[in-house]
Amino acid sequence: MWGRITISSIIVVSSSPAFAADGRDSLMRVFDYNPSIAGERSRAKAAAIELDIAKADRRFDFRIDATAERQDISTAARHLSTTTATVSATVSLPIWSGGRVSARIAAAGARADVARAELVEATNRVLTDAMIAHIDVARDRTLLRLQQEQTHILAQTVMAAELRAQAQEVTDTDVQQAKTRLAISQARVSQAEASLISSSQQYWAITGAEPDGDEQIDDRLPPLPQPSDIGNLLASMPSMMAERHRVQASLADLQFARATVRPTVNLFARYDRQFGGTTLPDYLGRNTMSVGITMRLPLYQGGRPGAEVRARRALLEQSRERQVAIERTILSVIRARYAQLMAADETMRESKIAIDASEQALKFAAEQHLYGERTLLDVLNASQELLRAQTRLVDSRRDRVAIAYEILALFGQLVPLVEQLRHRTHVAANNESGRRAALLKLDANGLWQAQGWSIGSSIAKRPDLTASNR
Numbered sequence: 001m002w003g004r005i006t007i008s009s010i011i012v013v014s015s016s017p018a019f020a021a022d023g024r025d026s027l028m029r030v031f032d033y034n035p036s037i038a039g040e041r042s043r044a045k046a047a048a049i050e051l052d053i054a055k056a057d058r059r060f061d062f063r064i065d066a067t068a069e070r071q072d073i074s075t076a077a078r079h080l081s082t083t084t085a086t087v088s089a090t091v092s093l094p095i096w097s098g099g100r101v102s103a104r105i106a107a108a109g110a111r112a113d114v115a116r117a118e119l120v121e122a123t124n125r126v127l128t129d130a131m132i133a134h135i136d137v138a139r140d141r142t143l144l145r146l147q148q149e150q151t152h153i154l155a156q157t158v159m160a161a162e163l164r165a166q167a168q169e170v171t172d173t174d175v176q177q178a179k180t181r182l183a184i185s186q187a188r189v190s191q192a193e194a195s196l197i198s199s200s201q202q203y204w205a206i207t208g209a210e211p212d213g214d215e216q217i218d219d220r221l222p223p224l225p226q227p228s229d230i231g232n233l234l235a236s237m238p239s240m241m242a243e244r245h246r247v248q249a250s251l252a253d254l255q256f257a258r259a260t261v262r263p264t265v266n267l268f269a270r271y272d273r274q275f276g277g278t279t280l281p282d283y284l285g286r287n288t289m290s291v292g293i294t295m296r297l298p299l300y301q302g303g304r305p306g307a308e309v310r311a312r313r314a315l316l317e318q319s320r321e322r323q324v325a326i327e328r329t330i331l332s333v334i335r336a337r338y339a340q341l342m343a344a345d346e347t348m349r350e351s352k353i354a355i356d357a358s359e360q361a362l363k364f365a366a367e368q369h370l371y372g373e374r375t376l377l378d379v380l381n382a383s384q385e386l387l388r389a390q391t392r393l394v395d396s397r398r399d400r401v402a403i404a405y406e407i408l409a410l411f412g413q414l415v416p417l418v419e420q421l422r423h424r425t426h427v428a429a430n431n432e433s434g435r436r437a438a439l440l441k442l443d444a445n446g447l448w449q450a451q452g453w454s455i456g457s458s459i460a461k462r463p464d465l466t467a468s469n470r
Contacts, residue, residue, distance in 0.1 A: 026207055027127055040119045090270045097262075144189070177376060265295050268291070341407070345400060
């Protein structure tokens with residue numbers, strides 16, 4: 001009557017998982033194209049172009065102007081018409097701008113660096129979302145299968161209880177209790193189906209593709225930084241790099257505001273050629289050439305430069321305080337993630353032990369029920385406890401992988417990992433079978449094997465309960 005759902009049936013993790021089953025294909029699909037990443041890449045490109053625009057202010061300016069003019073002069077004595085044309089060529093070279101151009105270039109360069117750091121941060125975040133969406137689909141599909149198996153077992157239990165009630169071996173109360181558990185289980189199947197649809201749609205929204213149907217949660221984690229290295233790696237985190245460059249941009253803006261009260265000096269050369277006129281020399285053409293220096297000295301601007309300096313100084317202080325706040329937030333999040341990873345690691349181990357014990361308890365309760373030593377409610381409770389333990393194992397495995405990838409994203413190490421994976425699997429190849437073979441071959445190279453990060457006992461050192469006799 002009572003079936004058994006082993007740990008290995010929850011989510012099978014083989015030594016060589018299927019290409020699309022372990023999430024690596026999802027990562028590379030998102031890395032190849034994702035609208036959010038593409039948008040951030042375009043924004044970074046625009047910021048780099050702004051730097052080129054700022055650099056143009058320190059180069060010479062060359063222009064040609066052409067004008068044509070006709071004048072009609074009428075008097076009582078005569079009527080005179082003249083047509084003149086002038087062509088001018090002007091070259092202007094800024095010699096000193098009081099630091100405006102240098103400050104503008106520094107600000108544009110810092111903002112370009114901010115955009116690049118935010119691009120890396122966004123790419124890591126989207127890749128993490130893709131992996132989490134993948135394992136959410138795997139989790140929800142597994143929970144749905146567990147609930148369906150539980151519903152099937154409860155349906156058989158109800159049928160057996162009704163037959164035994166007719167033989168007066170159990171009471172009607174036992175039958176109604178079994179029907180109650182069956183109805184609850186059927187409702188949970190509907191909820192699990194809805195959760196699977198929701199996670200599948202989230203996966204589609206991120207990757208642009210439907211789930212393959214064989215997603216699994218791979219317990220092997222990519223290399224994770226040691227908790228003791230957080231201080232050394234803090235400066236290289238994308239979010240911290242972005243904040244540091246924001247401070248530099250604010251400082252450059254302050255320098256630009258201070259430079260607005262300084263004089264500017266330009267060197268110019270001008271050549272004019274005029275045709276037409278009322279006299280013969282003018283009609284044949286007249287050339288004019290001039291070379292000089294222009295200086296502009298602002299004396300009074302209504303207090304605007306001083307106000308801009310004060311405003312930029314306040315924004316600089318805001319950027320510095322924001323940098324401190326972001327650093328504290330990142331440190332707190334990373335420490336919390338490592339603690340959660342340890343908890344998920346421990347929960348995963350204890351859940352395996354709980355599943356083994358729950359299966360034995362269910363087996364004994366079912367046998368004792370046949371001899372009248374246990375009620376049907378005891379058997380139903382034992383079955384429900386087994387399902388809870390299995391659900392905790394699935395959730396802990398999901399949380400463990402999700403937290404690991406969130407840690408990699410915070411450190412900015414997920415993009416290099418995917419780039420290495422993409423290079424080694426030759427993603428650009430059109431032969432799908434070749435891609436599968438190349439990825440499966442990676443398992444022997446140890447790119448994706450569990451690492452010995454010391455935040456708790458390694459899962460590889462714990463007893464494997466999947467092969468225990470039940």
